[in-house]
Amino acid sequence: MTSLRTETKPPTFSAASPxxxxxxxxxxxxxxxxxxxINSFSDxxxxxxxxxxxxxxxxxxxxxxxxxxxxxFLPRMSGIECTARLKNEMPRTPIVMLTASDDDExxxxxxxxxxxxYLLKRTKPADLRSALLDVLTGGAxxxxxxxxxxxxxxxxxxRERDDSISLTAREEETxxxxxxxxxxKEIADRLGLSIETVRSHLKHIYEKMHVRSRAxxxxxxxxxxxxxNG
Amino acid sequence: xxxxxxxxxxxxxxxPRAGIPKKHLLLFVLTAACIAGLFFCxxxxxxxxxxxxxxxxxxxxxxxxxQLGLGSWIWTTNFEDxxxxxxxxxxxxxxxxxxxxxxxxxTADNSYHLYLDGREIGEGSNWKSLTEYDLTFLLTPGxxxxxxEAFNDGREAGVLMGMKVTFASGDQTEVLSDDSxxxxxxxxxxxxxxxxxDPNWPAATIVGVVGQSPWWLTPVNIMTPPTLQPSLMHFxxxxxxxSSVLTVCVVALGLSLWLAAKLALRTRAQQLLDLExxxxxxxxxxxxxxxxxxxxxxxxxAQTEYPESSPIRAxxxxxxxxxxxxxxxxxxxxxxxxxxxxxxRDFSSYLCKYAQTFLSNTTIRCRLDIQPDMPASVFxxxxxxxxxxxxxxxxxxAAKHSExxxxxxxxxxxxxxxxxxxxxxxxxxDPELLTGERNGLQNMMxxxxxxxxxxxxxxxxxxxxxxxxxxxxxxxxARAGFSWRRxxxxxxxxxxxxxxxxxxxS
Numbered sequence: 183m184t185s186l187r188t189e190t191k192p193p194t195f196s197a198a199s200p201x202x203x204x205x206x207x208x209x210x211x212x213x214x215x216x217x218x219x220i221n222s223f224s225d226x227x228x229x230x231x232x233x234x235x236x237x238x239x240x241x242x243x244x245x246x247x248x249x250x251x252x253x254x255f256l257p258r259m260s261g262i263e264c265t266a267r268l269k270n271e272m273p274r275t276p277i278v279m280l281t282a283s284d285d286d287e288x289x290x291x292x293x294x295x296x297x298x299x300y301l302l303k304r305t306k307p308a309d310l311r312s313a314l315l316d317v318l319t320g321g322a323x324x325x326x327x328x329x330x331x332x333x334x335x336x337x338x339x340x341r342e343r344d345d346s347i348s349l350t351a352r353e354e355e356t357x358x359x360x361x362x363x364x365x366x367k368e369i370a371d372r373l374g375l376s377i378e379t380v381r382s383h384l385k386h387i388y389e390k391m392h393v394r395s396r397a398x399x400x401x402x403x404x405x406x407x408x409x410x411n412g
Numbered sequence: 413x414x415x416x417x418x419x420x421x422x423x424x425x426x427x428p429r430a431g432i433p434k435k436h437l438l439l440f441v442l443t444a445a446c447i448a449g450l451f452f453c454x455x456x457x458x459x460x461x462x463x464x465x466x467x468x469x470x471x472x473x474x475x476x477x478x479q480l481g482l483g484s485w486i487w488t489t490n491f492e493d494x495x496x497x498x499x500x501x502x503x504x505x506x507x508x509x510x511x512x513x514x515x516x517x518x519t520a521d522n523s524y525h526l527y528l529d530g531r532e533i534g535e536g537s538n539w540k541s542l543t544e545y546d547l548t549f550l551l552t553p554g555x556x557x558x559x560x561e562a563f564n565d566g567r568e569a570g571v572l573m574g575m576k577v578t579f580a581s582g583d584q585t586e587v588l589s590d591d592s593x594x595x596x597x598x599x600x601x602x603x604x605x606x607x608x609x610d611p612n613w614p615a616a617t618i619v620g621v622v623g624q625s626p627w628w629l630t631p632v633n634i635m636t637p638p639t640l641q642p643s644l645m646h647f648x649x650x651x652x653x654x655s656s657v658l659t660v661c662v663v664a665l666g667l668s669l670w671l672a673a674k675l676a677l678r679t680r681a682q683q684l685l686d687l688e689x690x691x692x693x694x695x696x697x698x699x700x701x702x703x704x705x706x707x708x709x710x711x712x713x714a715q716t717e718y719p720e721s722s723p724i725r726a727x728x729x730x731x732x733x734x735x736x737x738x739x740x741x742x743x744x745x746x747x748x749x750x751x752x753x754x755x756x757r758d759f760s761s762y763l764c765k766y767a768q769t770f771l772s773n774t775t776i777r778c779r780l781d782i783q784p785d786m787p788a789s790v791f792x793x794x795x796x797x798x799x800x801x802x803x804x805x806x807x808x809x810a811a812k813h814s815e816x817x818x819x820x821x822x823x824x825x826x827x828x829x830x831x832x833x834x835x836x837x838x839x840x841x842d843p844e845l846l847t848g849e850r851n852g853l854q855n856m857m858x859x860x861x862x863x864x865x866x867x868x869x870x871x872x873x874x875x876x877x878x879x880x881x882x883x884x885x886x887x888x889x890a891r892a893g894f895s896w897r898r899x900x901x902x903x904x905x906x907x908x909x910x911x912x913x914x915x916x917x918s
Contacts, residue, residue, distance in 0.1 A: 209702065215709035222716040282701050283743050286761050303705045304739050306732075307712055326768065326780055327761045334785055363768060363780040363821075 201314065204230040204247040206238040206264065207280065208256050212303070216251070219307050226311070235264035243271050249314055250277045252297070254288055262288075262295045269296030269392070276317045286327045294335075296392045298322055321384025329360035332391055347390050356383045470623075476630050477622045480542070482517060483588030485570030485620035485627060488595045492564065498596035499560040499571060499616055500603060503587050507553045510580040514547040516587075517634065518573035520562045521627065526573075527559040530604045531643060540632040546639040551577060558587065559596075559604050568626050570619050591615045686751035689793075693750035696742065704739040708732055748797055755788040756830055756885065759796045760823045763832070766800075767807055767821045774811050781822040789825065789885050798863045799832065799883050802856035806834040806879045814838025814877060828885050837876040 203220050205228055207213040217228040230245050232238040235256045242250060250268065254261040265277050276298040281288065289300045299322025301313055316322050324332070336349050349357070352373070359369045366384075370377045488497050505511060516533075518526055523537035528550055536543050562571045575587040593616040596603045600610070620627060647653055715728040747753055747762055764780050771778040803821075810819050816838030824831045857867040865883035 209706070211706050212702075212709060215706070215713050218713045219709065219716070222713075282705055283697060283746065284765060304708050304736050306736075307716075325765070327764055330782060330784065337784075361780065361782070363764075363778045368777075 200225050200227040201249065201318070202227055202229045202245075202247040203314070204228075204232070204238070204242045204245065204250045206232045206235065206242075206251065206256065206261065207253045208233055219310070222307070223311055226314075235259035235261065235267075238264055239267055239271075242268060246272070247275065249317060250275060251280055251301075252277055253280045254292060255282075262292050262297075265292060265297050266295040276322075278314065278317055278322070286325070286331065290328060290331045290335075293328065293332075293388065294391060298388055316381075320378065320381030321386075321388055323366070324357075324360055324384055324387075326361050326363050329357045332387060333357045333361060335391070347393055349387065349390065353383050353387050353390075356380060357387065474623070480517065480574065480622065480631070481576050481586065481588075482542075482572055482574035482622055483590045484618040484622065485521075485572050486589045486591065486593060486616040487562075487564075487570045487619045488614070489617050491567065491569050491619075493566040495564040495569065496598055497562050497564065497569065497571075498598065498600075498603060499562065499589075499593045500596045500606070500609060500613065501558050501587065501593045502555055502607065502609075503558065503585075504555045505551050505553045505577070506579075509553070509583065511548055511551045512578045512580050514551045514575060514577045516545045516547055516573065516575040517542045518545070518560070518571070519543065519631070520560070520571040521569050522563060522565040524560050524562045524571055527557075527561070527604050529557055533640060534637060540628055542631040542634045544634050544636045546636070547575070548639065549642050550640055552642075555607065557604075557607060568619070570627065572622065572627075589616075591618055686754075689749050689751040693746045693752075696749070697746050701739065701742055701746070704735060704742060708735045708739065711735065748793065751793075754791055754793060754796070756791045756825060757786045757788045759791050759800070759830075760786045763800065763803060763823065764821065766804070767819075770804075770807055771811065771819060776811055776816060777818045779818055779820045781820060783824045786823070787825060791830070791885055795863050795865070795883055795885075798859050799830075799865070799881060802860055802867065802881055803832055803834060805856045806881075810834060810836045810838065810877065810879075813841070816876065825885070830883050830885055832881040832883075833878060835876065835878045840871045840873050840875045840877050842871070842873055 203226060205213060205216055205220070207216060210233070213231055213233065217231055220226050220228040229247055230241055232241055236259060238250075238252075252261045252265055256264065261279060265279070268275070268277060273296075277296060279289065279292045279297045279300040280303050281300055282303050284302060289297075292300065299313065299317045301310060305313070313322065333354065336354075355373065356369055359372065364372070366377055366380045369375075370380045373380070486499065516526075518524065519536060519539050519542050521539035523535065525535045526533045526545070528547065533545055533547070533550075534543060558575075560571055560573070562569070571589055573587075573589045577585045577587075579585075594609045594613040595616055596610075596613055600606075623630070648657075711728050711732050715725050715732065718725040718728070747758075753759075753762070760782055764782060767780070768778050807819065807821075810816065814836040816836035818837065820833070820835040822831075822833040822835065824833075860867050860881060860883065863883065865881060867882075868880045869877070870880075871877035
């Protein structure tokens, strides 16, 4: 993931009006550490720490944070279900999943549920910072494996009613190049686009994927089976 | 009055009239009568009946009897009750003639079984009537053996028969019950199939003439069962064939039961192993992994509490790096152990990620060409682990020696094989001159061959290098435990136990 990260102009946040982050994590130590790390950046602030998905659904919507960091594994209601529910209430707020291990299966499900990106828990603070800024300014970086799955999912016949949602030629081209291991920068060079355009394609792809699966997805994640670990 | 058994018994001793019930007395008398009767019978039956002397036959009866075409009543020398008597005779049908009709009439007091050449022709138990068998189709040219097993229930006994054979040429021949028959001792077992008489078989005795008491003057009736047809013995009706089929069936049944039992055990063992692997993976991930993540985070936090220039901060930085590396290594172990990752799809995804991470530390670009919709075919631990190590080696070699600026990783499924290609457009090498530095790859080739795969290296100086790995995917049924090798003793890396050994060895 980090290898695919592209350098972009950071949006302007300052100590006076910092980037407001809400954090959902069930383990107290991890939650406190993340909060401290976020707060260690002068232009970031952790405005809300939730210990469970239920807390998050109650506390986060009124606060209107800029970004939500969500652990995938939460007791009772999973982070994926929580994401789907939060997206229903605040579709504009980006949600970034936190995972302990690099599990494409889970990440893909989370992206379908409405997540806008994902981070490994052992990510370096500097990478955390740039990943969050990426999510705000455009599409979050997408790994080749996820890109491959997205292409596959769009090629499958949609089961839900949103069958009008499909990728544009450029978006599909972008995904195919991503799945072949090209970075955003290389894609921009190859397609003769600016890197911002590539990232806006990505942003649209995330949105379409979400919209495409939303009809059945929320119900699926909410009523669905518990997510298995590992 | 109700007394316990013992007291009742004593009471009976003291007062017999009151004690012994009438029922017991009756039983005793009956038993005694039976014993006496049996004893008497035994004495009587031991005495042979006196043979009836031939008497004068009236002319009318003689006429009737002549038309019947019968011999004389024959038996052995004595009559006994419950007596079995066996008769045996051979006769021959000439080779150069054809049997037009052969009729056999027979009766016995009290019953008989009639055999021709070892085959039972018929039986009867009414001495008052005759039975007429049509043997026309059974009398092929050559020697024949006729046998009769007769049974006497009591008092006089005899067998009476006569067979008239008419040939196409008009000739006639007869086989009659007379003293040319042999009496076969009852202890002889193969007498029905014997073609020559034993010298100690005595001749039959004529015990009466037809039309003379104690038997009938003329038969009450003559019964004619349907014409007998030769019984063709097909090979599948033969005893040896049936018994061998039975043996095969029993062996097959036993074998399949044994296999089923073994299979059930194997499948169960495999399931348990998969569950156990998944559990271990989960435990490592949840406990160790979470603790390590926490360690990384805490040291990151600690790091921020020191100024940039502080040496302690640098030490924390190193610590974070090491902890991340351990965490990464742990992920790899979890991936290897987790039975849920035993699929081709997971393998391909993992390999891509590995290649990208590995090459991100170099200046070489990583290009991927992965078959879309990679199926989630079963890809067993030993094989995927071996292949992963081999591909790592190939990537490492390419990164170290090729001087290429791009490495292509291609993963495809072809039939029942997975094909992984690592290709670069670098300076290449002469495969004949593989030196020590590339020996790792040779080891990998050996390892892949052991797992049933192949490895081909195509390279020439200045023309890049292409390494192709081809590994067999486990047959889908193998997952369910069905594999002859698994059943009939496994080879390396095939049994759960050996998979564990491999795993522990890593």
